[in-house]
Amino acid sequence: MSDFLQIERDGHVAVVTMNRPQTRNALSDDDAIESMVAMCETINKDMSVRAVILTGAGPAFSSGGNLKTIRESVGTGLGEPANSRYAYRDGIQRIPMALCNLEVPTIAAVNGPAYGAGNDLACMCDIRIASDKAVFAESFVKLGLLPGDGGAWLLPRAVGMSRACEMSFTGEPIDAAQALAWGLVSRVVPADELMPAALGLARRIASNPAHALRMTKRLLREGQHARLDSLLEMSAGFQALAHHTVEHEAALDGFLNRRNG
Numbered sequence: 001m002s003d004f005l006q007i008e009r010d011g012h013v014a015v016v017t018m019n020r021p022q023t024r025n026a027l028s029d030d031d032a033i034e035s036m037v038a039m040c041e042t043i044n045k046d047m048s049v050r051a052v053i054l055t056g057a058g059p060a061f062s063s064g065g066n067l068k069t070i071r072e073s074v075g076t077g078l079g080e081p082a083n084s085r086y087a088y089r090d091g092i093q094r095i096p097m098a099l100c101n102l103e104v105p106t107i108a109a110v111n112g113p114a115y116g117a118g119n120d121l122a123c124m125c126d127i128r129i130a131s132d133k134a135v136f137a138e139s140f141v142k143l144g145l146l147p148g149d150g151g152a153w154l155l156p157r158a159v160g161m162s163r164a165c166e167m168s169f170t171g172e173p174i175d176a177a178q179a180l181a182w183g184l185v186s187r188v189v190p191a192d193e194l195m196p197a198a199l200g201l202a203r204r205i206a207s208n209p210a211h212a213l214r215m216t217k218r219l220l221r222e223g224q225h226a227r228l229d230s231l232l233e234m235s236a237g238f239q240a241l242a243h244h245t246v247e248h249e250a251a252l253d254g255f256l257n258r259r260n261g
Contacts, residue, residue, distance in 0.1 A: 002031035002032070002034065002035050003019065003020075004018060004019065004020055004029075004031055004032040004035040004036075005017065005018060005019065005035045005036070005039055006019040006057070007039065010199060010202075010203070011203065011206065012048060012049060012050040012051065012203075012206035012210075013049075013050070013051045013052070013053060013199065013202040013203060013206050014043060014049050014051070014052045014053070015052075015053045015055070015195075015199075016039060016052055016053065016054050016055070017055055017056065017057050018032075018054070018055070018056045018057060018061075018062060019057045020032070020057070021056075021057050021058025021059070021060070023063065023066050023068075024056075024058070024059075024060035024062065024063035024113070025056040025057065025058070025060055025061065025062040025063065025118070026062065026063050026064065026065060026066035026067075027062055027064060027065065027066075027092060027095060027117050027118065027121060028064070028065040028066050028069070028070055028091070028092050028117065029066050029069060030091070033091055033092060033094055033095060036094075036095045036098060036099070037094050037095070037098045040098040040099060040101065040102045041098070043102060043103075043104060044101070044102065044103050044104075047210050048210075049104055050104055050105075050205065050206035050208070050210050050213055051104055051105050051106075051107065051202040051203075051205045051206040051213075052102065052104055052105070052106045052107070052202075053106075053107045053109050053195075053198045053199065053202050054106060054107070054108050054109065054121075054125055055108070055109040055110075055111055055194075055195070055198070056110075056111055056112065058112075059111075059112045059113075059133075060111075060112040060113045060114075060118070061108075061110045061111055061112050061113060061114040061118055061121075061122065061134065062114055062115070062117070062118030062121055063113065063115050063116070063118055064115050064116030064117030064118040064119070064120075064121075064139075065092075065116055065117055067143075088148045088149075092117060092148070092149050093148070093149060093150065095117075095121070095124070095149065096120070096124050096149060096150040096154070099121075099124040099125065100124065100221065103214040103217060103218065104210075104213060104214060104217065105126050105127070105202075105205050105213060105217055106124075106125040106126045106127070107125060107126070107127045107128075107129060107198050107201060107202055108121070108122040108124075108125035108127070108128045108129070109129050109131075109194050109195060109197075109198035110122050110128060110129065110130045110131060110134040110136075110176075110185065111131045111133070111134065111191070111194055112131065112133050112134060112135070113134070113135045113136075113137075113173075114134065114135070114136050114137070115135075115136075115137045115139045115173075116137070116138070116139045116140055116147075117147075117149045117151075119136050119137055119138050119139075119151070119155075120138075120147060120149050120150060120151040120154050120155065122136070122184075123151070123154035123155055123157075123158045123184075124150075124154060126217065126220075127186055127201070128158075128184065128185040128186060129185060129186065129187050129188075129189065129194065129197055129198050129201070130176040130179055130180070130185040130187070130188045130189075130194075131176065131188070131189065131190070131191040131194040132176050132177075132188055132189065132190055132191060133176070133191050134175075134176040134179065134185075134188075135173045135174070135175055135176070136167075136173060136174050136176075136179050136184060137167070137171060137172065137173035137174070138151055138155055138164070138167040138168045138171065139171045139173070140168070140171065141168065141169065141170070141171040142171040147168065151168070152164075152168070155167065155168065157224065158183065158184050159182045159183055159184050160182075160183070163182050176188045209245065209247035209248070209251075210247075211241070211242065211245050211247065212242055212245070212247065212248075215238040215241070215242065218238070219231065219234065219235055219238060222234060
């Protein structure tokens with residue numbers, strides 16, 4: 001794994017920091033993409049991790065694409081336009097797929113500007129908490145581009161279609177207060193309270209059983225596109241598994257003992 005990500009542990013919580021402030025934590029470079037994908041794969045295999053916090057080093061959360069290299073990697077520098085399709089599919093589009101398949105709950109602690117793919121990265125997380133210094137922009141149109149990283153799927157699910165269209169068609173930024181009003185984030189805190197707030201929430205999540213958390217997240221994700229009958233069938237199967245976990249048995253015993261005590 002490259003130096004793009006710094007990963008620290010706080011009990012059952014993994015704190016993942018994009019650590020390239022010189023590029024404002026741009027996502028589009030190959031090693032940044034590989035780091036994100038590898039991080040998700042590693043955490044999926046580690047049952048001791050029950051929650052992830054994703055944040056950025058320096059003043060920015062993420063600037064999205066690295067404009068100094070993007071032309072050569074996915075733009076006109078390729079010569080053949082059709083090759084850009086593969087550059088996206090085999091490049092930055094691996095990040096939304098990896099985060100969508102990350103089994104544990106994720107919290108984006110948005111410490112500063114989240115532009116373009118950086119805004120979409122925040123939307124890839126399950127929960128978003130913003131510093132009062134955070135700024136969000138679906139800014140692709142300002143560069144004559146469009147959200148090639150899945151933003152057209154992600155943003156409407158976060159803020160609704162009308163507001164997603166406003167952000168996408170104008171490319172203009174919104175501040176943290178507006179992001180809160182629009183439902184893009186669930187809370188806004190002073191900058192120096194961002195990580196304590198994110199850690200506090202992550203610890204509360206991580207206090208719950210690992211299997212139940214992972215299956216609950218999977219159901220929520222499936223519920224975004226599945227039919228009700230299909231989701232109910234999947235829920236029944238997952239619940240059958242949950243009923244036979246050690247954690248459920250212990251919780252049930254504890255409840256019954258308290259009631260009968």
